Amino acid sequence: xxxxxxxxxxxxxxxxxxxxxxxxxxxxxxxxxxxxxxxxxxxxxxxxxxxxxxxxxxxxxxxxxxxxxxxxxxxxxxxxxxxxxxxxxxxxxxxxxxxxxxxxxxxxxx
Amino acid sequence: xxxxxxxxxxxxxxxxxxxxxxxxxxxxxxxxxxxxxxxxxxxxxxxxxxxxxxxxxxxxxxxxxxxxxxxxxxxxxxxxxxxxxxxxxxxxxxxxxxxxxxxxxxxxxxxxx
Numbered sequence: 001x002x003x004x005x006x007x008x009x010x011x012x013x014x015x016x017x018x019x020x021x022x023x024x025x026x027x028x029x030x031x032x033x034x035x036x037x038x039x040x041x042x043x044x045x046x047x048x049x050x051x052x053x054x055x056x057x058x059x060x061x062x063x064x065x066x067x068x069x070x071x072x073x074x075x076x077x078x079x080x081x082x083x084x085x086x087x088x089x090x091x092x093x094x095x096x097x098x099x100x101x102x103x104x105x106x107x108x109x110x
Numbered sequence: 111x112x113x114x115x116x117x118x119x120x121x122x123x124x125x126x127x128x129x130x131x132x133x134x135x136x137x138x139x140x141x142x143x144x145x146x147x148x149x150x151x152x153x154x155x156x157x158x159x160x161x162x163x164x165x166x167x168x169x170x171x172x173x174x175x176x177x178x179x180x181x182x183x184x185x186x187x188x189x190x191x192x193x194x195x196x197x198x199x200x201x202x203x204x205x206x207x208x209x210x211x212x213x214x215x216x217x218x219x220x221x222x223x
Contacts, residue, residue, distance in 0.1 A: 006152075032210050034211065041217070043216050044153070093210045100145075100152045100154075101152055102150060103152055
């Protein structure tokens with residue numbers, strides 16, 4: 001059973017607009033979440049994280065929002081740039097391990 | 111500082127053959143992980159280690175073995191490769207229990223025919 005779900009396999013956004021990537025989880029005990037970015041033929045790289053004691057965390061163009069009651073988090077990228085085109089994975093920390101979602105492929109077009 | 115490196119980058123095996131994938135990190139991290147990535151499946155944890163000499167099973171451990179004889183190295187072994195093990199394998203490391211961020215290697219693409 002998938003504990004971390006990314007229901008949108010792909011997203012296409014115009015350059016300069018906002019990209020919103022969504023992630024849902026099932027286990028209310030999860031208390032730390034991360035987003036990773038992956039380019040083709042490379043390993044994932046850490047992007048941004050959020051603890052369950054917060055509902056928002058910002059880092060430059062990237063903001064992660066956490067809604068604990070809905071068990072939902074989202075990653076906002078504003079403004080989107082062509083270099084943001086990649087696969088984005090959300091992950092939840094669970095006892096020394098990360099549980100990853102299936103990923104969302106973001107394409108930013110000019 | 112090379113970070114996390116993986117050897118080899120590519121490999122083709124025949125069914126039944128064995129091989130070992132090597133992961134090395136030069137960041138003195140305690141925790142190391144092996145994942146596989148398959149289309150539509152995300153990253154799934156195979157085995158992990160919370161320190162030198164320790165190993166533990168992840169989500170999909172069957173058909174794989176691991177060893178962590180040295181802190182900087184984490185080996186993933188396939189004793190008898192099967193076509194279902196065709197995948198991209200990623201190694202990752204993290205400093206300790208408190209820091210949840212994991213640092214990934216570039217991956218090994220394995221094809222089993």
